[in-house]
Amino acid sequence: MTGRYRVTVAIEGQQMLRGWWQDESVARRKFTGWVGEHGVRPHARIILTDEETGATLTQWPDTESYRLAHTTAQAEQAQAS
Template sequence: MPEPGPQRYHLTLTIDGRPTMHGWWADHAVADRKFLSWIGDYGSTAGARITLTGQTDGREPATWP
């Protein structure tokens, strides 16, 4: 079994500015699917902000809202 790659993509959920959940993924496509899933699960929560950050360059490839 191959060794897993580095966990490059960090997904965070904050509610009213407080960290609530986070996760790490090595594959960008998987992280994107999780990002969309979290929008579906938590997107209607008042004060929610979901951010997907690529850790190699610090960019924010996706933020909601």
């Protein structure tokens, strides 16, 4: 780890990318860029964490959207079976 702020990209629950930055504004720009770059992938999850406090500063999709998307996908799979 080289910085206080960590951005993690996970696809279908598997960590694909992560990076650390000391400056929060730089980490937030990277977060936004990775949302644009990887957010369209199915089951993508992108999280910005403050490593010093352990707090999640932001995440994509937000928790409610993420829950709804997975609930909908599970229901569609059940109907298709």
